[in-house]
Amino acid sequence: MHGYSGDKQAYLTRLRRIEGQIRGLQRMVDEEAYCIDILTQVSAATRALQAVALGLLEDHIAHCVADAVKSGGPEADEKVKEASAAIARLVRS
């Protein structure tokens, strides 16, 4: 069980929509759409992916990190460090 398990179907639906956006991008490149229109769609897909990441992260802090903090011990510190590293990767990507 993970933080996002309760929303699994919602995350799958969002990821399928993003898959559709990526296939739409392939169609645009294949039909030689205007570069700027392709870039607009790339920005939209990037933002959709980031929204999924932010949702997963909130669920993760609310469940996995919170559970580790309640149990205490070195596991708690580890989970905070691990979540912080994931946040850093997101901010820098």
Place this chain on the structure above:
Amino acid sequence: MHGYSGDKQAYLTRLRRIEGQIRGLQRMVDEEAYCIDILTQVSAATRALQAVALGLLEDHIAHCVADAVKSGGPEADEKVKEASAAIARLVRS
């Protein structure tokens, strides 16, 4: 003809790989993989999308914007503004 037309196959290959990454994410969510591992893959897909965008943008400046600049007139200003707006969307997404 657009800036990226010569590299069309390379862009399609990259976008198909990103589509595979998104399907991999769906599998991970479906099999209830660990949240942090999913986030790492989301960051990788985001960076891959950004790399596609940066490539398209360079091709666009080198061809469409450059051609408009050589022709001169209001079209040149317009193309620079349009490219700048696309850059801003990328930086902010």
Place this chain on the structure above:
Amino acid sequence: MHGYSGDKQAYLTRLRRIEGQIRGLQRMVDEEAYCIDILTQVSAATRALQAVALGLLEDHIAHCVADAVKSGGPEADEKVKEASAAIARLVRS
């Protein structure tokens, strides 16, 4: 007392260095330095600011959010939501 209180001096030192970077940018603009060199310095200052934010966020989760989680109740949910909103602002800025 906040999560970062123990590292207050270190954060002040980093912020003073960033202030120096911003003054350096003013000097570059004033002396009409090459645009690309200015942009390189802007990227460096932006990354330094983000590193400060990521440090503050890790301290915040390790202390304020963790304390709220241990106390339980609606305050815990609130702190997680508040931290998630701050992460979203960082990722999107």
Place this chain on the structure above:
Amino acid sequence: MHGYSGDKQAYLTRLRRIEGQIRGLQRMVDEEAYCIDILTQVSAATRALQAVALGLLEDHIAHCVADAVKSGGPEADEKVKEASAAIARLVRS
């Protein structure tokens, strides 16, 4: 003469305002303000820096890159590559 020279005073004013934001951040840390409030101000300063960068970049493309493109030759390619590398640094920072 650079692309931004005509707007030099406006850029200096914006950078001085950002310097003020960074000094405000030092005051907040010194007075032990709430972490989330500091993070909100860091996001605002980051966005202000990015806006300066986007402005400089548009001026740079409209002038330095455009002039090189009109002159033609290897310098034109070089300027496009250099601008693209600066855009990539911005997108990734």
